[in-house]
Amino acid sequence: MPDQRGYFGEYGGQIIPPELQSVMNEIDVAYEEIRQTKAFQDELADLYAKYVGRPSPIFHAKRLTEKAGGAQIYLKREDLNHTGAHKINHCLGEALLAKFMGKTKVLAETGAGQHGVALASACALVGIPCEIHMGAIDIAKEHPNVVKMKILGCKLVSVDRGTQTLKDAVDSAFDEYLLDPQNYFYAIGSVVGPHPFPKMVRDFQSIIGKEARQQFQQQNGTLPDVVTACVGGGSNAMGMFTAFLDDDSVELVGVEPAGKGLDTNDHAATMTLGTKGALHGFECLTLQDENGEPLPVYSIASGLDYPGVGPQHCHLKDIKRVRYEAIDDKECLDAFITLSRCEGIIPALESAHAVAYATKLAATLPADKTILVNLSGRGDKDADFVAETLAL
Incomplete structure (x- = not known):
């Protein structure tokens, strides 16, 4: 699982505009291509051992x-x-995939800041710009991770709308992503979002x-x-x-x-x-x-x-x-x-x-x-x- 349309039983899929479906399908094709290669598997395994521990x-x-x-x-x-x-497990995979696809910026949301810190670290490692959207309430609550993200060089965007927490951070990051989905990469922070992200994040976390x-x-x-x-x-x-x-x-x-x-x-x-x-x-x-x-x-x-x-x-x-x-x-x-x-x-x-x-x-x-x-x-x-x- 999932099936070719990205469904696990009756859940999943791509409930997005057709133009975004083509972008997501390109990500899926690139992921399936890169994950089969020995070079990618060896690099990821080496980073898991020597970078993640x-x-x-x-x-x-x-x-x-x-x-x-x-x-x-x-x-x-x-x-x-x-x-x-655990967030670093899939962030390394997503950052490597974004670099493989020639993307110019990696975008993401974060709640507690763990995904943000992990992605900022992975992007610094592979040399690709990173932008993290985080709810204003969570920024105040998770100050140590906010400082880490700034030290790591990512652009941190405070989200002040709605509940000012994770759901609104996702909305904000997705709005930024829609400005240039061909060149930006949205590194979703969990097994959620349109296909292929639930599959891809699961695979890296497995x-x-x-x-x-x-x-x-x-x-x-x-x-x-x-x-x-x-x-x-x-x-x-x-x-x-x-x-x-x-x-x-x-x-x-x-x-x-x-x-x-x-x-x-x-x-x-x-x-x-x-x-x-x-x-x-x-x-x-x-x-x-x-x-x-x-x-x-x-x-x-x-x-x-x-x-x-x-x-x-x-x-x-x-x-x-x-x-x-x-x-x-x-x-x-x-x-x-x-x-x-x-x-x-x-x-x-x-x-x-x-x-x-x-x-x-x-x-x-x-x-x-x-x-x-x-x-x-x-x-x-x-x-x-x-x-x-x-x-x-």
């Missing part, structure tokens, strides 16, 4: 396990990657699951019983889940933000409460009003406050291969502090949603069961915000 290890969180009680909790340490999260599956078997002699990851757009989760989709013994759980509660308007629980619609050039489950317009969404984690989700996630929910749960702000903050103080690992607020779910689930399972969490990013960017929120 892959493979990222799997860590048995023994003290967290003891505190939770029950099942053993393991962490796939994507937080140890260069730039601090390195996470390929490593994790092999590592876990080597360390434990078996596969994990449960694999879980946070879901906003869904790139880190899809990167982890892909390698386990054919393993019926492995339960897959995506964790999305319940925000201030599913009974309020302040959440981004797309998989739990969304309905089918179109957003940013593709069909997916969305949180929308009666006119089909995206609703304002909220999460304490800037990287998760998106009113849609990757089309493959929607399909995996439909066929019941992946189960989706929601974690609220309080549970997220509790997990953030607990992991920090039990294991000396400060997680990103995004990743803390998956940690929170894992600790809840562990308490319901026997000690011989195992849960593997994709710890998708580190919490440097969130430290000041959390300290202020909790009055530490």
